[in-house]
Amino acid sequence: MTRNIVLPLILILTSFTFAGCATKEVGVEWINICNPCGNADLGCRDDVAVNFYNILRANGYKGLFNFGNANAWESDFKEPNDQNYVDAADIVMHADHGGHCRFAFGNTSHDDCRLWASEAQWGNQDLEWIILDDCSVLPRDFGWTCWEGAFQGLHLIASFDTGAHDSCSRGEYLANKLVDGWTVVQAWFYACEQTEGPSTYAAVAGAVKDGDNPYNDHIWGFGSVSSDPFPPDYWWWTNHNCN
Amino acid sequence: MSTSRFFLFLLLTSGLLVANWQVQAKTLKTNIDKSSLDPSISKQIEVAFLVSLDELAQKMPTDMALYICAPDEVGATQREALQAFMGKRAYFELQEASGGVFAGDMDRLWAKAPQFDDTIESPDEKRIRIKAENFLTQINGLPGDQKTIRRVSFDTMELMDKDGKRRSLPMGVNVTYRRLLEGYEVVGPGGKLKVFHDTKGDVVGYQRVWRKLSLEKENQSLISINQVVERFKENPLGRALLSDVEKVEVKEVRLVYLEHGISAFQKYLQPVYLFSCIAHVKAADRVVQVPYVRYMEALVVPPENLWSSGRKQASDIRPKKLPKPGED
Numbered sequence: 001m002t003r004n005i006v007l008p009l010i011l012i013l014t015s016f017t018f019a020g021c022a023t024k025e026v027g028v029e030w031i032n033i034c035n036p037c038g039n040a041d042l043g044c045r046d047d048v049a050v051n052f053y054n055i056l057r058a059n060g061y062k063g064l065f066n067f068g069n070a071n072a073w074e075s076d077f078k079e080p081n082d083q084n085y086v087d088a089a090d091i092v093m094h095a096d097h098g099g100h101c102r103f104a105f106g107n108t109s110h111d112d113c114r115l116w117a118s119e120a121q122w123g124n125q126d127l128e129w130i131i132l133d134d135c136s137v138l139p140r141d142f143g144w145t146c147w148e149g150a151f152q153g154l155h156l157i158a159s160f161d162t163g164a165h166d167s168c169s170r171g172e173y174l175a176n177k178l179v180d181g182w183t184v185v186q187a188w189f190y191a192c193e194q195t196e197g198p199s200t201y202a203a204v205a206g207a208v209k210d211g212d213n214p215y216n217d218h219i220w221g222f223g224s225v226s227s228d229p230f231p232p233d234y235w236w237w238t239n240h241n242c243n
Numbered sequence: 244m245s246t247s248r249f250f251l252f253l254l255l256t257s258g259l260l261v262a263n264w265q266v267q268a269k270t271l272k273t274n275i276d277k278s279s280l281d282p283s284i285s286k287q288i289e290v291a292f293l294v295s296l297d298e299l300a301q302k303m304p305t306d307m308a309l310y311i312c313a314p315d316e317v318g319a320t321q322r323e324a325l326q327a328f329m330g331k332r333a334y335f336e337l338q339e340a341s342g343g344v345f346a347g348d349m350d351r352l353w354a355k356a357p358q359f360d361d362t363i364e365s366p367d368e369k370r371i372r373i374k375a376e377n378f379l380t381q382i383n384g385l386p387g388d389q390k391t392i393r394r395v396s397f398d399t400m401e402l403m404d405k406d407g408k409r410r411s412l413p414m415g416v417n418v419t420y421r422r423l424l425e426g427y428e429v430v431g432p433g434g435k436l437k438v439f440h441d442t443k444g445d446v447v448g449y450q451r452v453w454r455k456l457s458l459e460k461e462n463q464s465l466i467s468i469n470q471v472v473e474r475f476k477e478n479p480l481g482r483a484l485l486s487d488v489e490k491v492e493v494k495e496v497r498l499v500y501l502e503h504g505i506s507a508f509q510k511y512l513q514p515v516y517l518f519s520c521i522a523h524v525k526a527a528d529r530v531v532q533v534p535y536v537r538y539m540e541a542l543v544v545p546p547e548n549l550w551s552s553g554r555k556q557a558s559d560i561r562p563k564k565l566p567k568p569g570e571d
Contacts, residue, residue, distance in 0.1 A: 030556075039486050040478065046556035068558030084567075097486035099524040100531045104486040114486075135484040136524070136533045143531070145403055163522065163535025166482040167432075168553035169504070186353045190345070193450060194504040197431040199519065199534045208359075215356035234359050234404040241396035241417055243435075 024220040025126070026056040027064040027089040029072035031096040031106040036070075037113035039104055044168035045095040048133055052093050052171030059179040060221055064089045072096075073110035078119045087125040090220055093171065098134025098159070101146035117146040123153025123228060129184050129219065132159035133170060138203035144237040151207040151235065153228040155214035158188040161203035161239040167195035181222045185215060185238070192242040203239040207232035289490040290476050299468050299496055306462040307498065308425065309546060310512040312454040315342030317384070324382040325449060336505075341433060342455070343505035347448035351441050357412050359402050365413045366444045368395050375418035375438040378446045384436065390423040391436075415447075416440040422453070427498055430517060431538075433509070434502030452505050456512055463514075464543040468496070471516050471539050479520070481537045482550070489530065490523040501538060501549060511546045515539060 030049035034041050046068055057063045065085055067073070076085035077094070086092050097104040101117040122130060137159040138144040147157060170191050177187035185204050192202035206214045209229035215236070217225050319337050325346045326333055336345045357363055372395065379385045398414040420436040422429045429435075432452070439448030479491040499517045503509045516539040523530045540549055 030558075037486075040480055042482070042484070044551075044553040046558075047553035050556035065561075066559045067561055068556065071558045071561050097484050099486045099488075099533070100526050102486070133484070135486070135535070139531065139533070140399070140401070142401055142403065142409060144401070148403070160484075163483045163485055163533055166484060168551045169506070173504075173506075182349065183354065186349065189353050193345075193432070193437075194506065195432050197536070198517070199536045211358070213356050216354060232405065234402055236356065236400055236402045238356075238398065238400040238414055240353070240398045240415070242432075243394070243396065243419060243430075 024061045025064045025089040026053055026061040026091050027066070027085060028053045028093045028095070029065070029067045029076065029105075030094070031069055031072050031104070033069045033106050034097060034104065036106050036108050037104050039097045042096070042166045044166045045133075047168040048171035049093050049095045050171075051169075052131075052175045055172065055175035055179065056091070056219075061090075070107045072105055073107055074105045074112055074115050075110045077115045078111075079121055082122065082127075083125050086130070087122055087127045090126060091129045091131070092127060093131040093133060095133040095171070098132060098137040100136060100139050100143055103132055103134040103137055117150060120147065120150035121152045122150050123155070123230065125153075127153070128155045128214075128225065128228075129217070130154065130157050131174065131188070132157060133164075135160055135163045138205050138237060138239075140201075140203070140237075140239060142237075144203065144205050145235065147205055148207075148232075148235050151229065151232055153230045154207070155217050155226060155229065156184055156204055156206045158184060158202070158204045160192075161201035162199055164192075164196060164200050164202075170195045178219050179222055181218060183216050183218055183223070185217075189240040189242075192240065196242040198243050200242045201239040202242055203237060205235060205237040207235050209233055288479050288488050290479050290493065291490065292472075292493045294493060294496060296468065296472060303468045303498065304465065305467075306464050307427070307514040307541070308461045309459045309463045309514075309542070310424070310456040310500070311459045312456060312502075312509045312512050313342075314339060315451070315453050315455055317453070318342055318344035318451045321346075321382045321384055321451070328378065328381055328446070338505045340506050340508045341452050341504075343433065343450070343452035345448075345450045345505060347439065351445070352439055352448040353415065355441065357400060357442075359404060359410065361412065363412045363442050366397075366416045366440065366442065368416075371395060371416050371418060371440055371444055374440065374444055374446060378438055378449070379436070382449070384449075384451065386420055386422065386436065390426075391420045392423060392428060394419050394421070414442060416444065424456070424500055427500055427514065429500045429502050429512070431501045432504035433507070434500070450505075452502065454502060454509065454512070459511065459546075465498075465514065465541050466543055468516075471541070472496075475518060475537065475539060479537065480522070480535075481539070483522070483535045483537060485522050485524065485533060485535060487525045488522045489525055492521045492523070493518055494521060495519040498541060507551070513545060513547075513549070514541045515549065516541050
């Protein structure tokens with residue numbers, strides 16, 4: 001008798017739990033006022049991130065957070081707080097400045113001005129894809145390997161190998177192609193093609209587990225998605241010349 | 244997304260997996276010791292010119308022509324030929340703002356990832372150039388009698404396994420044609436004919452953003468190179484998204500025309516100074532070099548802004564206190 005009640009109850013509860021996980025979520029953080037952290041202010045970081053956010057929301061994604069300028073916090077990207085922010089979403093975009101193995105913020109007190117690769121542990125809750133619209137976060141010649149520890153279930157990081165520019169429209173190009181059913185890699189390289197020129201290479205890094213490769217991942221709801229590649233057997237990085 | 248039986252299995256195994264992940268996460272290496280770097284950076288960026296400013300001042304013109312842009316009419320006429328070449332299922336996009344087109348076999352363009360132990364031969368550049376030219380001939384897309392410059396670039400893949408073994412493999416190859424106006428190159432996201440090849444060298448994608456141009460005014464006065472250099476020194480990064488730059492080396496300064504991307508409305512094609520630079524970025528134990536370019540306004544009286552300034556967007560207001568993990 002007890003078994004007859006408990007087992008269906010467990011099934012119902014687990015269904016609710018996973019129904020919650022099946023919700024598709026997007027989050028963005030962007031910084032136009034960069035000078036508190038020593039970088040020059042920019043004009044289009046808000047457009048890149050918010051347009052990306054709004055297009056995904058218009059296509060079935062729940063908007064978890066849209067934090068700009070001083071509201072964009074480095075602590076949202078690292079343990080334990082990322083469990084409520086970056087790692088609670090399926091896809092996240094950050095738009096500011098960047099460099100080898102780090103990207104920047106405009107708020108000095110939550111916790112500081114740079115998120116370093118060594119601080120990133122993404123995907124152990126939810127995050128599959130992160131777009132870092134910042135310069136040179138994934139540099140060639142194996143400079144990108146500083147991010148290997150970030151892949152705790154994370155599928156892909158899309159960013160740049162080289163310098164890039166403050167384009168207003170990159171987020172829109174990217175989001176439109178993602179909801180058209182292009183893969184994350186295809187959509188990112190296309191967005192770079194339409195917004196960059198001489199000397200810019202886009203780059204994407206991913207992890208592979210048991211031959212299941214997220215290289216051809218679409219975002220949820222718009223095509224196939226690989227399983228979480230953790231612990232990875234290997235990591236890869238690829239670039240594309242946008243000139 | 245799955246059956247209730249699958250959910251139950253996941254629930255039972257997730258606890259074990261999480262514990263396992265946490266243990267393994269600690270074993271992964273990290274390459275940067277951030278404690279050795281001061282997060283506050285110098286706002287003064289040292290600028291060094293690897294080109295002679297005196298020579299530049301002597302050879303730069305004092306005026307250049309200004310052109311009016313109109314949407315390209317050729318791209319739309321290539322649709323059938325592109326589908327004949329790539330197949331009827333190939334993607335085709337026409338943007339009215341520029342008249343630009345993008346086409347691709349999306350099962351092959353940026354769609355094949357090699358496995359770790361795969362062997363891929365480097366594509367032969369000469370063969371790629373011939374294939375690109377044959378393709379453009381078939382779609383009636385060669386630049387014809389327009390003067391162009393042609394470049395070939397190679398995309399790559401790097402792989403590293405958990406034992407630290409590393410491999411590099413060739414990926415796609417790109418052939419880009421840029422037009423020359425009175426000897427000055429048209430650069431930017433637009434102003435290009437581009438043919439994308441896969442690792443076998445086959446053509447798998449094509450882009451044409453090649454606005455129709457007509458001469459608006461000749462002899463438009465240019466800001467002198469000395470003035471531009473002074474402006475550059477005040478802000479060597481401009482719109483580049485680089486952080487923590489200590490020093491910038493300028494490798495080349497030249498005059499070019501700037502054409503915008505496929506969906507941008509552009510009325511004028513105006514000259515700009517293009518600074519090709521190397522940024523020296525602070526890292527934990529060394530300085531790394533990152534290539535970038537900086538576009539600087541060249542006309543004394545520019546007919547329009549070089550770049551869109553976007554719209555002011557709002558941020559969510561966040562709670563004063565962070566929620567604890569697990570609570571929204």
